[in-house]
Amino acid sequence: MIVNILRTTLGVLVLIPVFLLGLWxxxxxxxRSTTEAREPEDIELDSIPEYGNDSHTAAQTEDTEKQEDMV
Structure with missing residues (x-):
């Protein structure tokens, strides 16, 4: 009877570290998989023309207005 109790106790005591190691x-x-998934991707800014350089488009608009005034 004592041998069975010791065997069961040792079995449980061995399984606990194995379980904790598996969880770790x-x-x-x-x-590791979440850090790899969050790496930034290379995105081309020119791929979306609506979000281009606004100052450049504003300068083009002013140039065309000046040209129309000169005509």
Whole structure:
């Protein structure tokens, strides 16, 4: 009877560190995958013409207005 109690106790005591090690490895993998997913991507700013350089378009508008006034 005492041998069975010791065997069960040792079994539980061995399983606890194994369980904690598994959780630690799982957490470590999850952190690694989230940091890799959040790396910035290269985005071309000229790909969207609506959000281009506003000062450049404003200068073009002023130039065309000046040209129309001269005519």
């Amino acid at each position: 490895i799982r957490k470590k993998k999850a952190l």
